[in-house]
Amino acid sequence: MARITLDNLRHSYSANPVSTDDYALKEIDLDWTDGGAYALLGPSGCGKSTLLNIISGLLNPTSGRVLFDGKDVTALPPDRRNIAQVFQFPVIYDTMTVYDNLAFPLRNRGVDHGQIDSRVHEIATMLELTDSLSTRASHLTPDNKQKISMGRGLVRDDVNAIMFDEPLTVIDPELKWKLRSKLKELHQSIASTMIYVTHDQTEALTFADQVVVMQEGEIVQIGTPIELFERPLHTFVGHFIGSPGMNILPAELVGGAIRFLGHAVELEGPVKNNQGSLEIGIRPEYVRIGTTGIPSVIRKVADIGRRTVIEANVNDIIVNAITEDVPPEQGEEVYLEFKPSQTRLYADSWIATEVGA
Amino acid sequence: MKTVNQHGWLFVLPVLLLVAFNALVPLMTVVNYSVQETFGNNQFFWVGLRWFEEILQSERFHAALGRQMLFTVTILIIEIPLGVAIALAMPRRGFWVPVCLVLMSLPLLIPWNVVGAMWNIFTLPDIGLLGYTLNNVLGIDYNMTQDPLAAWITVIVMDVWHWTSLVVLLSYAGLISIPEAYYQAAKIDGASNWSVFRHIQLPKMKRVLTIAVLLRFMDSFNIYTEPFVLTGGGPGNSTTLLSIDLVKVALGQFDLGPAAAMSLIYFAITLAVSWLFYTLMTRDDR
Numbered sequence: 001m002a003r004i005t006l007d008n009l010r011h012s013y014s015a016n017p018v019s020t021d022d023y024a025l026k027e028i029d030l031d032w033t034d035g036g037a038y039a040l041l042g043p044s045g046c047g048k049s050t051l052l053n054i055i056s057g058l059l060n061p062t063s064g065r066v067l068f069d070g071k072d073v074t075a076l077p078p079d080r081r082n083i084a085q086v087f088q089f090p091v092i093y094d095t096m097t098v099y100d101n102l103a104f105p106l107r108n109r110g111v112d113h114g115q116i117d118s119r120v121h122e123i124a125t126m127l128e129l130t131d132s133l134s135t136r137a138s139h140l141t142p143d144n145k146q147k148i149s150m151g152r153g154l155v156r157d158d159v160n161a162i163m164f165d166e167p168l169t170v171i172d173p174e175l176k177w178k179l180r181s182k183l184k185e186l187h188q189s190i191a192s193t194m195i196y197v198t199h200d201q202t203e204a205l206t207f208a209d210q211v212v213v214m215q216e217g218e219i220v221q222i223g224t225p226i227e228l229f230e231r232p233l234h235t236f237v238g239h240f241i242g243s244p245g246m247n248i249l250p251a252e253l254v255g256g257a258i259r260f261l262g263h264a265v266e267l268e269g270p271v272k273n274n275q276g277s278l279e280i281g282i283r284p285e286y287v288r289i290g291t292t293g294i295p296s297v298i299r300k301v302a303d304i305g306r307r308t309v310i311e312a313n314v315n316d317i318i319v320n321a322i323t324e325d326v327p328p329e330q331g332e333e334v335y336l337e338f339k340p341s342q343t344r345l346y347a348d349s350w351i352a353t354e355v356g357a
Numbered sequence: 358m359k360t361v362n363q364h365g366w367l368f369v370l371p372v373l374l375l376v377a378f379n380a381l382v383p384l385m386t387v388v389n390y391s392v393q394e395t396f397g398n399n400q401f402f403w404v405g406l407r408w409f410e411e412i413l414q415s416e417r418f419h420a421a422l423g424r425q426m427l428f429t430v431t432i433l434i435i436e437i438p439l440g441v442a443i444a445l446a447m448p449r450r451g452f453w454v455p456v457c458l459v460l461m462s463l464p465l466l467i468p469w470n471v472v473g474a475m476w477n478i479f480t481l482p483d484i485g486l487l488g489y490t491l492n493n494v495l496g497i498d499y500n501m502t503q504d505p506l507a508a509w510i511t512v513i514v515m516d517v518w519h520w521t522s523l524v525v526l527l528s529y530a531g532l533i534s535i536p537e538a539y540y541q542a543a544k545i546d547g548a549s550n551w552s553v554f555r556h557i558q559l560p561k562m563k564r565v566l567t568i569a570v571l572l573r574f575m576d577s578f579n580i581y582t583e584p585f586v587l588t589g590g591g592p593g594n595s596t597t598l599l600s601i602d603l604v605k606v607a608l609g610q611f612d613l614g615p616a617a618a619m620s621l622i623y624f625a626i627t628l629a630v631s632w633l634f635y636t637l638m639t640r641d642d643r
Contacts, residue, residue, distance in 0.1 A: 079544060085542070087541065104556075
C-alpha cells in the first residue's frame with residue numbers, strides 16, 4: 001500500500017511529438033494518499049487508460065515521474081512495482097482451476113504453500129468463489145471470470161495499489177450492481193489504494209472517495225462525487241456528470257448584470273472573471289417550473305420513474321428541468337426559475353463565479 | 358400438424374451427385390475389387406477376405422507400414438515444435454509481418470512434383486548446389502541414390518522445408534488472436550516467459566495445433582508425389598512409403614485385388630488415427 005504521486009507526467013504515442021495535440025496525456029500532476037479509493041472518469045479516448053497503464057508500468061511515459069511513497073518507480077517493470085490490475089475483459093488462465101488461477105501470482109513470487117492456501121481460501125470466501133475452487137476456470141460465466149481476475153489482484157496482500165480498467169464492461173446490468181458493491185466492500189475490508197477507470201459516472205461516483213475527471217489528456221477537476229455534482233469547475237464536468245447533464249446556456253454581460261436571452265439571471269455570488277465567452281451553468285435539478293421567471297414552452301416530457309425530465313424551449317434554446325411534482329403538458333407555456341445559489345457563470349468554459357456569502 | 362419443407366434436398370442434390378461420383382462410386386469399386394481375383398479379360402472371381410489376410414500377414418506390407426510410420430512420426434516431431442517456434446519468433450505488427458507471411462507461404466504454393474524435382478536436382482552430387490557443396494566443398498560423402506540414410510534425411514528435410522510453413526501459419530493465426538490484456542495480466546502476475554507460453558499461448562493455440570497435427574498426419578501418411586519424384590522409393594526399397602508401394606502393386610504388377618485390399622486397410626488406419634487423435638484433443642472442451 002502506498003501513496004501514489006504523478007509528477008509532471010506526459011505521454012505521446014507518436015515517436016516525435018511536436019504540438020500538444022500529439023500528446024495523449026498533456027501534463028498530469030496528482031497526489032493520491034495511501035488507502036484511498038479513486039476513480040478516473042472521462043469519455044473514451046480521454047487518456048485515462050493510458051494513465052493507468054503508466055502507473056502500472058505497462059507503458060513508459062514520454063516524460064515525468066511516477067512515485068510510490070516518494071520513491072521513483074518510473075523505470076521499473078510492472079512485476080517489480082508490486083501492483084495488481086484488473087482488465088476490461090476477464091483474463092483467466094483457461095487450463096487452470098479457479099484455485100490455481102488465484103494462486104498463480106503468489107506461486108510466481110515463490111510464496112510458500114501454506115500461505116498460498118490460506119490466502120486463496122480467504123479471497124475465495126470474499127468473492128463467494130469457494131464452491132467452484134476446483135472447477136476449470138474456462139467453464140465459468142463472464143461475471144465469475146471477472147471475479148477471478150479481481151481475485152488475482154486481491155490475493156497478494158503486499159500490493160501498492162489495485163487498478164481496475166473498466167472492469168464491469170462485459171458484466172450484465174444486475175450483476176454489475178452486485179460486483180460494484182462487492183468492490184466497495186472489499187475496499188473497506190482490505191484498505192489498499194484502489195484506482196478505478198471508467199466512463200460510467202455511476203460506477204465512478206459510487207465507488208470512489210475522490211474522482212478525477214479527464215478530458216482530452218488533461219485533468220479537468222478532482223473532487224468528491226458531491227463536489228463534482230454540485231459545483232463543476234468546468235462546463236465539461238457539468239455536462240459529463242449528471243443525467244441529463246448541466247444546462248449550459250449562453251450568457252451576456254449587460255451593465256454589470258448577467259442576462260440569458262435578455263432575462264436577468266441571479267448568480268451564486270460575485271463574478272471574478274468576465275472575459276471571454278460567457279455561459280450560465282445550472283443543473284436540471286435546480287430548475288423549477290413556476291409562475292414567474294423565464295417564459296418557455298414545454299417541448300418534451302419524459303417520465304423516468306419517480307421523477308420527470310422536462311425539456312423546455314426558451315426561444316430556440318433547450319433547458320432541461322427535473323421535477324418530482326405533477327409535470328406540465330407538452331406545448332404548455334410555463335415559467336422557469338433558476339435557484340440562485342446553484343447558478344454559476346463560466347468564462348471560456350471555466351468557472352467564473354465565487355461562492356456567495 | 359407441422360409440415361416439413363423438403364425443398365432443401367433440391368439444393369444439396371448437385372453436391373450429393375458430385376460426392377457420389379468422385380468419392381462413393383470409386384470407393385465402392387475399390388471395395389468390390391478387394392474381395393475378387395481377376396485374370397484379365399474382365400473376369401472376376403470371388404475370393405472373400407483372402408487379400409486382406411494376405412496383406413496383413415505380408416512382410417512387404419509390414420515393412421512399408423513401418424517406414425511410413427517412421428516417416429510420419431519423424432516429420433511431426435520436427436515440424437510441429439519448429440512451426441510453433443517460428444510462429445512465436447515472428448513479429449506481431451509492423452512492416453515485417455506481410456514480408457514474413459509471404460515468405461512462409463511460398464513453399465506451400467509450389468506444386469508437389471516440382472518440389473520433388475527441385476530437391477532432386479538440388480541434391481545431385483555433380484551439379485546440384487547442395488550435393489556439390491556437401492561432396493566437393495565440405496568433403497562429406499553424400500549420395501542419396503546410393504545411401505539409404507542420405508535418402509531418408511533428404512526426404513525428411515524436403516518435407517520439413519515444404520510443410521513447416523503450414524504449421525507456422527496456423528500457429529501464428531492462433532497467436533495473434535490472443536488479446537494484449539493476457540500478456541499484460543501475465544506481466545503483472547509476475548509470470549515467466551515459460552509460464553506465458555505454457556498457460557496462455559499454448560492453450561490458445563490448442564485448436565489450431567490440433568488441426569495442424571491432423572492435416573500433417575493425413576498428408577504425410579498419404580504422401581506420394583514428392584518422395585516418388587525425389588527417390589522413386591529407393592535406393593532399394595528404403596524410401597518406399599505406403600502409397601508408393603501401393604502404386605507398385607496396383608499399376609506395376611496390376612494386382613488389383615491385393616491393391617484394393619491394401620488401400621482399404623490404409624484408409625482405415627488413417628481414419629482411425631485421425632478420429633482417435635481428434636477425440637482425445639477435444640475431449641475436455643465440453
